[in-house]
Amino acid sequence: MAGPYTGIDMAHYDKEERRNQQSSGYSVNADSGDSGGICAYLLTGISILLIICTFPFSLLFCIKVVQEYERAVIFRLGRLLLGGAKGPGIFFIVPCIDTYCKIDLRTVSFDVPPQEILSKDSVTVAVDAVVYYRISNATISVTNVEDYGRSTRLLAATTLRNVLGTKNLSEILSERESISHVMQASLDEGTDPWGVKVERVEIKDVRLPIQLQRAMAAEAEASREARAKLIAAEGEQKASRALREASEVLSDSPAALQLRYLQTLNSIAAEKNSTIVFPIPLELFKGFSKRMKE
Incomplete structure (x- = not known):
């Protein structure tokens, strides 16, 4: 009753x-x-x-x-x-x-122990996950399997190794959500005769060997340095174009050069500096250079 x-x-x-x-x-x-x-x-x-x-x-x-x-x-x-x-x-x-x-009947969660997995591209990684499941049929969970909890844990560890063994390292690191869905479907199919419903599977952590971590860090650092050099070169190129355009404008108007000189003096004086720089045109030294050659 x-x-x-x-x-x-x-x-x-x-x-x-x-x-x-x-x-x-x-x-x-x-x-x-x-x-x-x-x-x-x-x-x-x-x-x-x-x-x-x-x-x-x-x-x-x-x-x-x-x-x-x-x-x-x-x-x-x-x-x-x-x-x-x-x-x-x-x-x-x-x-x-x-x-x-x-x-x-409440949802039960457990940690899958870290599994040493050889990926498709021959890289050894340690992966652990979390599985959430509940009993969907109490009668079958008692009569069809001796210990549904232990059986689900063992199947989860085996499924984790089998699924990740078919993935490359880049796929394991970037496609965790899709891997979790594949594992959930596979576990749910395997535990259905036991009256167990797998609700969710999450990849917790992917640990790489120390040597591989150093190699990946060196590769990322080299890539960042290369991008920094490209950006600096692009900046120099744009600055040189701007200077060329400015020189063309100043060559067309001699008064503009004088105004630019006065603006420079004004900016130096604003900083309370006693040093004043007077630019001397190079044309003044042409006469001295000719006499020295003679």
């Missing part, structure tokens, strides 16, 4: 669980009394008689409660009860012949 649902997500989960049971072809056995034989009927009768004789103290052993985020999978004499998982709320079991297992 299960209590009423208090959340939309739990109701959606129950619909999803029934749909998964139908789509996966999993057959739920009927109550143990259907084909258990005389021994099963005898044990069931004795258990019920004990419950009646020890009433109301037997209620302490018959009534069980599971939380809103939990489900109980009940086995009677080793056979799964008809109706699948029970809960949330109150449900009844028959002592001595019933056993049950609680399954937590």
Whole structure:
């Protein structure tokens, strides 16, 4: 006997669980009394008689409660009860012949241990990831796999190695989101028979060897220096063009050169400097150079 649902997500989960049971072809056995034989009927009768004789103290052993985020999978004499998982709320079991297992439906996260991976371009990297999963079918997670948590962890580590082994180092560093989606789809397909739904996979860190880090740093530094030299050369080219245009303007107007000279003196005087520079035209030295040659 299960209590009423208090959340939309739990109701959606129950619909999803029934749909998964139908789509996966999993057959739920009927109550143990259907084909258990005389021994099963005898044990069931004795258990019920004990419950009646020890009433109301037997209620302490018959009534069980599971939380809103939990489900109980009940086995009677080793056979799964008809109706699948029970809960949330109150449900009844028959002592001595019933056993049950609680399954937590909340999302669980775990870290995939760092994996030493040889990429497609023969570079060794250490990669770790985070996987988020939840139970989509409580009955199948108990009956189809011994330990769904451990199995999911091992499969996640293997999938991480297989997926990243087909990628180049540049793809591993730049395409983390697409790699996460590929891993999620592969894990979800592998864990579906276990009643596990993989919700999210994230690549946490990619660690490169020290020598490779130094080589990549040297390559990046050389690339930046090359770009800096190109930018400086472009600046010199633009400055030379501007100076050529200025010289052409000054050669066309001799008064402009005098005005430029006065502006220079004004800027020097503004800094409270006692040194004044007077430019001497080179034409004045032409006469002296001719006499020295003679």
